[in-house]
Amino acid sequence: MSTEESLLLIPGPIVVSEAVKAAQSIQSLSHTSPEFIAIFQGALKNLRKLFKSSNPKDQPVVISASGTLGWDITASNLVSAGDNVLVLSTGFFSDSFAEALRVYDVNVDVLTAPLGDVNSIESIEQQLKKKKYAAITITHVDTSTAVVQDIQSISAAVHKTSPETLVVVDGVCSVAVEDIEFTKWGLDYVLTASQKAIGVPSGLSIGFLSERAVTKAMNREKQSTFFASLKRWIPILQNYEAGKPSYFATPAIQLVNALNVSLEEILAGGLEQRFSKNKQVSRDFKGKLVNELGLRLVSVKDDVAASGLTAVYFPEGIKGSDLLPSIYKKGVVLAGGIHSQIKNDYFRIGHMGVSALDDNLGHIAKAYDAIKTSLAELGYSK
Amino acid sequence: MSTEESLLLIPGPIVVSEAVKAAQSIQSLSHTSPEFIAIFQGALKNLRKLFKSSNPKDQPVVISASGTLGWDITASNLVSAGDNVLVLSTGFFSDSFAEALRVYDVNVDVLTAPLGDVNSIESIEQQLKKKKYAAITITHVDTSTAVVQDIQSISAAVHKTSPETLVVVDGVCSVAVEDIEFTKWGLDYVLTASQKAIGVPSGLSIGFLSERAVTKAMNREKQSTFFASLKRWIPILQNYEAGKPSYFATPAIQLVNALNVSLEEILAGGLEQRFSKNKQVSRDFKGKLVNELGLRLVSVKDDVAASGLTAVYFPEGIKGSDLLPSIYKKGVVLAGGIHSQIKNDYFRIGHMGVSALDDNLGHIAKAYDAIKTSLAELGYSK
Numbered sequence: 001m002s003t004e005e006s007l008l009l010i011p012g013p014i015v016v017s018e019a020v021k022a023a024q025s026i027q028s029l030s031h032t033s034p035e036f037i038a039i040f041q042g043a044l045k046n047l048r049k050l051f052k053s054s055n056p057k058d059q060p061v062v063i064s065a066s067g068t069l070g071w072d073i074t075a076s077n078l079v080s081a082g083d084n085v086l087v088l089s090t091g092f093f094s095d096s097f098a099e100a101l102r103v104y105d106v107n108v109d110v111l112t113a114p115l116g117d118v119n120s121i122e123s124i125e126q127q128l129k130k131k132k133y134a135a136i137t138i139t140h141v142d143t144s145t146a147v148v149q150d151i152q153s154i155s156a157a158v159h160k161t162s163p164e165t166l167v168v169v170d171g172v173c174s175v176a177v178e179d180i181e182f183t184k185w186g187l188d189y190v191l192t193a194s195q196k197a198i199g200v201p202s203g204l205s206i207g208f209l210s211e212r213a214v215t216k217a218m219n220r221e222k223q224s225t226f227f228a229s230l231k232r233w234i235p236i237l238q239n240y241e242a243g244k245p246s247y248f249a250t251p252a253i254q255l256v257n258a259l260n261v262s263l264e265e266i267l268a269g270g271l272e273q274r275f276s277k278n279k280q281v282s283r284d285f286k287g288k289l290v291n292e293l294g295l296r297l298v299s300v301k302d303d304v305a306a307s308g309l310t311a312v313y314f315p316e317g318i319k320g321s322d323l324l325p326s327i328y329k330k331g332v333v334l335a336g337g338i339h340s341q342i343k344n345d346y347f348r349i350g351h352m353g354v355s356a357l358d359d360n361l362g363h364i365a366k367a368y369d370a371i372k373t374s375l376a377e378l379g380y381s382k
Numbered sequence: 383m384s385t386e387e388s389l390l391l392i393p394g395p396i397v398v399s400e401a402v403k404a405a406q407s408i409q410s411l412s413h414t415s416p417e418f419i420a421i422f423q424g425a426l427k428n429l430r431k432l433f434k435s436s437n438p439k440d441q442p443v444v445i446s447a448s449g450t451l452g453w454d455i456t457a458s459n460l461v462s463a464g465d466n467v468l469v470l471s472t473g474f475f476s477d478s479f480a481e482a483l484r485v486y487d488v489n490v491d492v493l494t495a496p497l498g499d500v501n502s503i504e505s506i507e508q509q510l511k512k513k514k515y516a517a518i519t520i521t522h523v524d525t526s527t528a529v530v531q532d533i534q535s536i537s538a539a540v541h542k543t544s545p546e547t548l549v550v551v552d553g554v555c556s557v558a559v560e561d562i563e564f565t566k567w568g569l570d571y572v573l574t575a576s577q578k579a580i581g582v583p584s585g586l587s588i589g590f591l592s593e594r595a596v597t598k599a600m601n602r603e604k605q606s607t608f609f610a611s612l613k614r615w616i617p618i619l620q621n622y623e624a625g626k627p628s629y630f631a632t633p634a635i636q637l638v639n640a641l642n643v644s645l646e647e648i649l650a651g652g653l654e655q656r657f658s659k660n661k662q663v664s665r666d667f668k669g670k671l672v673n674e675l676g677l678r679l680v681s682v683k684d685d686v687a688a689s690g691l692t693a694v695y696f697p698e699g700i701k702g703s704d705l706l707p708s709i710y711k712k713g714v715v716l717a718g719g720i721h722s723q724i725k726n727d728y729f730r731i732g733h734m735g736v737s738a739l740d741d742n743l744g745h746i747a748k749a750y751d752a753i754k755t756s757l758a759e760l761g762y763s764k
Contacts, residue, residue: 006417013410013635024636025407028395028583030715035388064585065447065609066631072609100608195632201410203446203585203634225607226482227447227454247720249448250577252585252637253395254406333412338629 006328009367010335011143011173011309011350012196016262020199023261024254031253032245039257044241046263050175050198050271051182051190051208058183059214059234060241061207062259064252067172067193069205069228071100074137074168076224077217077231078189081105083134086127086165088119090149091142092338097170101137104224109133115341116300118149121157128162135166135188140174144339146297146311146348147304148178152185159186166213172196175206176266177308177352179275188213194255197278197308199262199353203255209234274357275307281356282307285349285364293372294382298339298346308352311337313345318380320344326374332367388710391749392717393525393555393691393732394578398644402581405643406636413635414627421639422622428645432557432653433564433572433590440565441596441616442623443589444641446634449554449575451587451610453482456519456550458606459599459613460571463487465516468509468547470501472531473524474720479552483519486606491515497723498682500531503539510544517548517570522556526721527680528693528730530560534567541568548595554578557588558648559690559734561657570595576637579660579690581644581735585637656739657689663738664689667731667746675754676764680721680728690734693719695727700762702729708756714749 008015016024029036040062047060063069074097079085082105087098089112098108111127113119128136136158141148155167166188171180175190177197182190188210195202209217209230217230226232232248239246266274286305289295289312298311314320320336324347327334335348349371355363390397398406411418422444429442445451456479461467464487469480471494480490493509495501510518518540523530537549548570553562557572559579564572570592577584591599591612599612608614614630621628648656668687671677671694680693696702702718706729709716717730731753737745 006415008410008412010412013413013632016410021407021409025403027403028390028398028577030390030392030717031395031584033388033715063448065451066445066633068631069447069609072607075608103605103608103611193632195410195635201634201636202413202632203637223485225454225610226457226485227451228607228609229485249450250395250575250584251448252583252634253577254583255585255634255637333415335412 005331007332007363007366009332009350009355009363011348012352013202014196014199014350014353015355015363016199016201017265017354019265020258020262023258024201026254026257029253031250032247036253037240037243037245039260040240040251041243043256043260043263044237046260046267047206047208049267050263051180052184053208054183055211057211057214059209059237061209061233061237062251062256063205063233064203064249064255065205066202067191067205070170070191070207071097072225072228073191073207073230074135074189075101075104075106076228077220078166078168078213079106079134083107084109084131086111086133086136088124088136088138088149089113090118090139090145090147092144092340093142093170093172094139097137097139116145116147116298118147118304121153124154125157125161128158128165133162133165135168137168137170139170140178141306141308143173143309145299146306146309147299148174148306151187155185155187173306173308177278178306182208194259197352198259199266200255200258203252204259269357278307278356281351281364282310285351285368286310288368293375298342309348309350311346311348314347315375315380318375318378320347322378323347323374326377327370330370330374332370334367387713389714389745389748391714391732391737391745393730394734395584396578396581396732396735397737397745398581398583399647399736401647402640402644405640406583408636408639411635413632414629418635419622419625419627421642422633423625425638425642425645426619426623428642428649429588429590431649432645433562434566435590436565437593439593439596441591441619443591443615443619444633444638445587445615446585446631446637447587448584449573449587452552452573452589453479454607454610455573455589455612456517456571457483457486457488458610459602460548460550460595461488461516465489466491466513468493468515468518470506470518470520470531471495472500472521472527472529474526474722475524475552475554476521479519479521498527498529498680500529500686503535506536507539507543510540510547515544515547517550519550519552521552522560523688523690525555525691528688528691529681529686530556530688533569537567537569555688555690559660560688564590576641579734580641581648582640583637585634586641651739660689660738663733663746664692667733667750668692670750675757680724691730691732693728693730696729697757697762700757700760702726704760705729705756708759709752712752712756714752716749
């Protein structure tokens with residue numbers, strides 16, 4: 001089934017580079033071979049750089065799974081049944097994280113930000129003073145609203161107000177597109193997935209743990225899952241990074257190779273350059289949607305708008321069931337809404353990875369043109 | 383890093399076909415696009431054929447994870463804390479399954495077969511009469527010993543002696559190389575992984591559930607994990623198979639495509655032809671090791687020897703730390719031992735997928751020659 005004609009611009013999976021595609025199609029290797037150990041070692045070391053980690057006791061985590069496993073990892077390793085966890089919600093994925101935590105009998109309080117906005121630092125500090133929280137979860141960019149939380153400021157507030165509370169960040173739609181200074185900002189666990197800005201096919205749960213998160217996981221006596229147990233995985237990951245064969249469950253050989261290749265590409269391009277280019281592309285694109293087409297963004301102001309995707313309302317009189325198929329016919333695949341309150345009222349465009357960074361591909365321009373032309377065909381004018 | 387020179391003949395990951403390699407390197411697709419839905423639908427329908435399922439209410443399961451997740455799926459969906467489960471053990475992987483179950487506070491009784499042999503039907507029936515077991519787990523082929531259990535006879539015995547006991551089969555090293563008639567034999571859950579005889583890169587947890595296992599999972603009120611919850615996955619998988627978009631966690635797009643392509647290849651070749659060819663290759667290879675080289679197999683008799691791999695003792699005076707590197711230098715990657723009792727005394731050769739089925743590749747002959755020549759170089763003679 002050929003899909004070369006369609007341009008994939010949803011908020012993940014994203015278009016992968018040619019080098020990553022090639023890395024995906026290597027022949028299988030033994031998971032304990034020197035060849036694969038070197039690849040896995042490279043990927044783990046490169047993750048330290050991506051997360052700007054400055055503490056060698058921080059721990060990168062790569063497990064064969066969907067990004068969703070990161071929620072189970074949080075619930076089953078970093079907190080315990082009966083613990084209080086504060087969930088900051090900026091949309092569907094924040095709420096789903098809360099749901100995952102509740103499965104593990106964690107007491108969850110959800111602090112919901114106004115639609116399209118972030119939680120205020122004051123409201124977070126106020127809530128943290130009410131009871132003892134084992135962890136706070138922050139969805140860095142909620143893919144349902146394209147809102148980006150200021151995790152640096154939130155983490156600082158948590159460390160000041162409730163220093164024992166672990167700072168857990170869902171970075172599924174932020175890692176490799178928004179800046180993250182893991183150690184400096186005092187984060188404890190950032191979880192993400194391979195198929196978003198990291199630019200690898202879906203299939204890897206990727207994470208980064210602080211020294212105190214590692215200690216907590218390793219000292220935990222009662223495990224609540226087998227496959228998601230950090231106590232089982234951490235020694236394996238440490239062995240791989242040290243260049244030694246190790247076995248718990250067979251890693252996804254080709255995906256880890258693709259991850260290593262993609263991280264090499266990301267790091268070679270320079271992180272600061274990448275983040276500022278992503279921000280610029282996002283601002284330009286959003287600016288055109290708002291100013292040239294007169295559309296309204298879900299994110300209520302510039303400084304809460306994510307760089308990796310745009311969530312934008314359909315204009316009055318235009319139905320998504322007309323607009324999205326029309327755009328699709330022009331060869332561009334965008335995503336519908338997923339936030340329960342406004343599910344049918346908006347759509348989403350992903351602009352991560354090569355699609356945002358390589359102007360020569362013309363991806364963002366093509367998406368904009370498809371939106372503009374389709375709107376005009378449906379009789380819309382600003 | 384090129385590895386074209388090395389021939390991978392471990393008991394998984396195995397060498398994948400050229401078509402599967404190509405299927406791995408497609409550009410990413412939207413997980414809810416018609417293109418991907420058709421691919422996932424194809425893979426799920428083809429799994430029904432591979433498992434020779436005759437009940438439409440049987441349920442194929444494909445989740446982005448290592449095969450290991452199948453143990454968590456069993457423990458968290460098909461049995462509950464406090465339930466008794468009988469684990470039949472023919473080696474390391476059977477015992478690991480028991481360990482995974484214990485994490486979920488299941489009461490596990492392990493019935494251990496003599497090393498290199500299977501559990502007798504009498505011993506199983508006797509044990510089943512002692513208490514009420516919610517499930518029995520059988521490792522169809524334990525990759526640590528290359529012993530194959532007669533799951534058809536065991537399942538018949540369970541249905542006769544303890545009909546309410548769910549029959550759970552770890553088919554990681556058996557599915558697509560040993561015959562399995564899922565519905566006819568009364569199996570309730572067979573779990574496997576993508577990187578063994580199914581011939582796909584590692585990264586997919588694959589399973590097959592009976593109607594009563596589906597009912598049990600769907601009626602379960604308390605979930606004990608989020609990511610491994612069948613109650614969450616089954617409706618999603620049913621939607622994909624019905625051609626409808628659905629979302630819980632993003633599937634591994636490229637791996638599911640590779641799975642579909644590999645299953646098409648497997649089914650096109652004919653299942654009966656495949657299983658008999660696998661058996662013949664295995665018998666010939668084992669016969670030559672025993673008769674021509676005078677080696678001793680870990681499996682104690684012909685009818686308990688698995689078709690997909692061979693476990694064979696080092697001959698007296700030959701150390702694995704000499705033999706395996708010597709074989710590796712000849713371009714063949716084999717595996718060491720993993721069974722705790724005999725870890726350093728034996729090695730393992732995988733012969734699954736194209737390596738066993740396509741004589742033109744000459745893989746098995748190359749492995750045999752490398753073993754024979756290396757033994758001679760180390761001064762061994764029969």
